[in-house]
Amino acid sequence: MLCQECGKEEATVYISKIINGQKSELHLCKRCAREREELDFTFQPQFSLHNLFGTLLNESMRGSREALRAAKLQCPDCGLTFAQFSQIGRLGCSNCYGAFQEKLIPLLRRIHGSTRHGGKVPRRSQSSVRLKRELERLKEEMQQRVRSEEFEEAARLRDQIRKLEQELHGGGV
Amino acid sequence: MAQSKFTLSRWMEGNGPELGTVISSRVRVARNIEGLPFPYLASAEQNRTVLEKVIAAAGQEAFRDFTWKTMEELQPLEKQVLVEKHLISPFLAREADHGAVLLRRDEAISVMVNEEDHLRIQAIMPGLQLEEAWMEADRYDDLLEAGINYAFDEHCGYLTACPTNFGTGLRASVMLHLPALIMTKQINRILSALSQVGLTARGLYGEGTDIIGNLVQVSNQITLGQSEEEILRNLGSITRQIIEHEQNARQALLNENRAQIADRAWRALGLLKYAQMMNSQEAMQLISDVRLGFDLGLIKGVNHKILNELLVIIRPATLQYLAGKELSGVERDLERPKQIRKRLNQFKESA
Numbered sequence: 288m289l290c291q292e293c294g295k296e297e298a299t300v301y302i303s304k305i306i307n308g309q310k311s312e313l314h315l316c317k318r319c320a321r322e323r324e325e326l327d328f329t330f331q332p333q334f335s336l337h338n339l340f341g342t343l344l345n346e347s348m349r350g351s352r353e354a355l356r357a358a359k360l361q362c363p364d365c366g367l368t369f370a371q372f373s374q375i376g377r378l379g380c381s382n383c384y385g386a387f388q389e390k391l392i393p394l395l396r397r398i399h400g401s402t403r404h405g406g407k408v409p410r411r412s413q414s415s416v417r418l419k420r421e422l423e424r425l426k427e428e429m430q431q432r433v434r435s436e437e438f439e440e441a442a443r444l445r446d447q448i449r450k451l452e453q454e455l456h457g458g459g460v
Numbered sequence: 461m462a463q464s465k466f467t468l469s470r471w472m473e474g475n476g477p478e479l480g481t482v483i484s485s486r487v488r489v490a491r492n493i494e495g496l497p498f499p500y501l502a503s504a505e506q507n508r509t510v511l512e513k514v515i516a517a518a519g520q521e522a523f524r525d526f527t528w529k530t531m532e533e534l535q536p537l538e539k540q541v542l543v544e545k546h547l548i549s550p551f552l553a554r555e556a557d558h559g560a561v562l563l564r565r566d567e568a569i570s571v572m573v574n575e576e577d578h579l580r581i582q583a584i585m586p587g588l589q590l591e592e593a594w595m596e597a598d599r600y601d602d603l604l605e606a607g608i609n610y611a612f613d614e615h616c617g618y619l620t621a622c623p624t625n626f627g628t629g630l631r632a633s634v635m636l637h638l639p640a641l642i643m644t645k646q647i648n649r650i651l652s653a654l655s656q657v658g659l660t661a662r663g664l665y666g667e668g669t670d671i672i673g674n675l676v677q678v679s680n681q682i683t684l685g686q687s688e689e690e691i692l693r694n695l696g697s698i699t700r701q702i703i704e705h706e707q708n709a710r711q712a713l714l715n716e717n718r719a720q721i722a723d724r725a726w727r728a729l730g731l732l733k734y735a736q737m738m739n740s741q742e743a744m745q746l747i748s749d750v751r752l753g754f755d756l757g758l759i760k761g762v763n764h765k766i767l768n769e770l771l772v773i774i775r776p777a778t779l780q781y782l783a784g785k786e787l788s789g790v791e792r793d794l795e796r797p798k799q800i801r802k803r804l805n806q807f808k809e810s811a
């Protein structure tokens with residue numbers, strides 16, 4: 288068989304990849320196979336996502352009916368099931384996150400060490416996200432003040448929090 | 461197929477900070493459009509809608525320096541040239557449905573459509589310029605957002621097809637040339653320490669245990685939790701530490717083996733100029749040897765621009781593109797030295 292890349296030399300290397308659940312096969316000559324790998328510096332994660340999913344699923348599988356239920360979770364928008372997601376390693380749409388939330392959160396913690404976005408916010412959601420972040424910060428500060436018995440300052444913060452909460456829920460932002 | 465003109469991308473131009481060790485800095489953000497399934501699951505019709513939406517959003521004055529190229533209209537070789545110049549991903553070139561790229565004239569910015577995510581906005585700059593690359597990517601992200609409703613969750617940030625990109629959707633990387641650390645075998649110790657600070661390193665291993673061309677790419681692993689600035693600061697400061705180690709190792713080599721390093725660089729330049737057959741792995745090694753000699757001030761007759769250009773033109777698709785015809789492996793090994801020679805001789809004239 289001839290190399291599928293250059294079509295000129297004998298294919299001696301067989302590459303099989305699974306992309307998006309679809310298997311693709313490629314027969315290449317030694318040279319083309321090597322060149323294909325060279326300098327292809329793409330941003331692939333180093334660790335295998337599939338292994339990670341596998342481990343996580345196995346962990347939750349341990350003797351559980353709950354795991355079977357989880358596998359059947361399905362995104363109402365795109366129809367992807369959690370079982371399919373675990374195999375493919377890709378979500379189907381932006382609503383999958385909501386549908387698989389309970390299972391995704393431990394996964395995100397495992398990958399990123401965090402489950403809370405701390406970066407850029409689209410302009411459209413900026414005002415409300417900024418308010419919410421500010422609220423969180425104020426609440427934390429209030430707790431600290433309470434712990435250190437600075438009640439006057441805590442009360443001032445409480446009023447500020449109330450005001451922001453009204454702003455957030457009263458629309459206008 | 462006619463012989464074609466090869467344009468230099470901004471990152472190859474050979475001006476930027478820390479060019480002696482950092483070839484390029486790259487930043488990309490992943491974005492998706494609310495209400496449409498991710499490309500691999502979407503219908504052809506939906507992918508077409510995505511492309512139309514992005515084309516409409518990019519219809520502003522700010523994009524007048526950009527051109528659209530759809531994967532459908534490009535020849536396989538032309539697509540692969542874009543991959544070899546690091547402007548699009550192999551995935552976009554080979555697998556995307558209704559894939560397209562919006563490319564700025566200087567080839568520093570590329571917006572990929574219907575890759576793994578609806579949008580991948582990339583900025584690639586010469587030398588160590590992570591902040592600059594981020595500023596560019598951030599700017600075009602804002603401009604596109606004016607016409608697109610991005611999928612975003614306040615807890616998980618930008619929603620992407622793969623959970624490894626959740627949050628900022630930001631992947632930043634530097635391409636480092638680390639011959640002295642590799643020669644003195646200090647590299648593995650340094651690279652293995654990277655995972656503890658949330659970074660990953662990738663080198664290309666040849667048939668032996670050597671890293672081909674002494675090139676190592678370092679990028680962030682974590683996208684959720686930290687801000688873009690924190691991610692870039694972390695990568696930037698670790699990169700500066702690696703640069704320092706590399707410079708120290710180079711200085712030590714220079715002190716102890718000056719003649720050998722110079723000899724190696726001159727021999728490499730000789731081979732690049734006079735060899736008649738050369739595979740890409742050998743070419744990568746020789747380019748690295750010359751680069752080290754040049755950066756240590758031991759050799760003349762080249763500059764960073766030419767060395768960067770050589771890194772791209774020796775690759776299979778670009779080589780065939782330049783030759784204007786398809787070539788077998790052996791034919792490529794014959795063509796490679798010709799193209800290298802042409803570049804090196806051009807330098808002589810212009811210097």
Ligand SMILES: [Zn+2]
Nearest residue numbers: 290293316319
């Ligand atoms: Zn071949």
Ligand SMILES: [Zn+2]
Nearest residue numbers: 362365380383
């Ligand atoms: Zn979905």
